[in-house]
Every structure is written in structure tokens, then in C-alpha cells.
Amino acid sequence: MLKIDFHDETNSIDEAFIDLIDRVLTFAAEKEGIVGENEISVTFVNNSKIQELNRNYRQKDTPTDVLSFPMLEFGEEAMEFQDEELPRMLGDVVISVDKAEEQAEEYRHSLEREFSFLALHSLLHLLGYDHMDEQDEKNMFARQEDILNEFGLERS
Known part of the structure; x- marks a missing residue:
């Protein structure tokens, strides 16, 4: 199970976006085989705040x-999720509303798809995916597209 704590520092995110991102990330967690109690936080900020974080x-x-x-x-091995008594904090996601x-x-697609893509991209990073080399990038971006397409958020 994935528990998601949302924080909107911009006071601009509609509840429908929060619900969609919650459903996309929960769907992705199931697809990735995450079991047990797991938590992430998703924070929405403006460009100024994300630039500060990026710099720091x-x-x-x-x-x-x-x-x-x-x-x-x-490590080199894929992360295995096992049922545990305590919730596991996977990490934090920070999304720039301005950039989204x-x-x-x-990219000429909906804001719903962009928010979902960014949140999913970040969740996959929290799960150990990266795009530091060409093969890893192909794997990660293919996984993102597969999950978004299966969820029903295909590119328009």
C-alpha cells in the first residue's frame, strides 16, 4: 500500500489533480510490486522554490x-518490498507547477498527463530507477509510458 501526503505550497492545485496523481501513483506502486506500508510526500511549488532546491x-x-x-x-540488486510492521518512507517528490x-x-498534452508523468517519473526514481546512461534511460522511460498507457493517460 502507498500512502501519499500532498502539500500545495502554491495554493493552486485542484482537488481533482490530487485525486488523479494519487490514483496514478497507487496504480504504479501496484505495478511495481510494492507491498507493505509505504509512504511518500508530494509537494507542489513554484519555479522560484524548485530552483532554490535544485541549486542547494x-x-x-x-x-x-x-x-x-x-x-x-x-545497490545493484532491485529493491524487494516485504510486509513489515512499520511504514517505510520512500522519499519526497517536489513538482514545479510552473514547469508542469x-x-x-x-508537449501539447493535458496538464493532467504532465502532472501524472512528473509524479510517476519521481516515484520511479524513489524506487531506484535512473537515467544516467542510455540503457537505463530507455528502461525508465519505457516503464513510465507503459504505466501511463495502461492507466489510460496516453500521449495525445
Whole structure:
């Protein structure tokens, strides 16, 4: 099970977006075989705040669309989820509402799909996926597309 704590620092996110992202991430967690009690937080911010976080944590002084802050360490092996008594905190997701709006327009798809893509992308990072090399990038982006398509959020 995945418990998601949402925080909207922009006071602009409609409850329907929160519900959609909750459903997409819960669906993705099931597809990824996550069992037991697991938690993440999803925070919506503006470009100024995400630029500050990007500068402080990644030494990149520009706004970005989404940041992931994993709480778990991953080795060479895929992470296995087992039922445990205590909830496991997977990490934090921070989404720039400004960037999501820009990218939805740029890629000519709905804001719903963009928010869902960014949240899913970040969840996969929390689960150990990355895109540091070409093969990892292909695997991660294919997984994202598969999950979004199966959920019913195909590219328009």
C-alpha cells in the first residue's frame, strides 16, 4: 500500500489533480510490486522554490520540473518490498507547477498527463530507477509510458 501526503505550497492545485496523481501513483506502486506500508510526500511549488532546491541539492541554479529525494539506498540488486510492521518512507517528490504548465503546453498534452508523468517519473526514481546512461534511460522511460498507457493517460 502507498500512502501519499500532498502539500500545495502554491495554493493552486485542484482537488481533482490530487485525486488523479494519487490514483496514478497507487496504480504504479501496484505495478511495481510494492507491498507493505509505504509512504511518500508530494509537494507542489513554484519555479522560484524548485530552483532554490535544485541549486542547494544538485548545484544547478535553474528551475526544473520535478525533484526526487529518496530515503532508501539502492545497490545493484532491485529493491524487494516485504510486509513489515512499520511504514517505510520512500522519499519526497517536489513538482514545479510552473514547469508542469509550461511543459504541458510545449508537449501539447493535458496538464493532467504532465502532472501524472512528473509524479510517476519521481516515484520511479524513489524506487531506484535512473537515467544516467542510455540503457537505463530507455528502461525508465519505457516503464513510465507503459504505466501511463495502461492507466489510460496516453500521449495525445
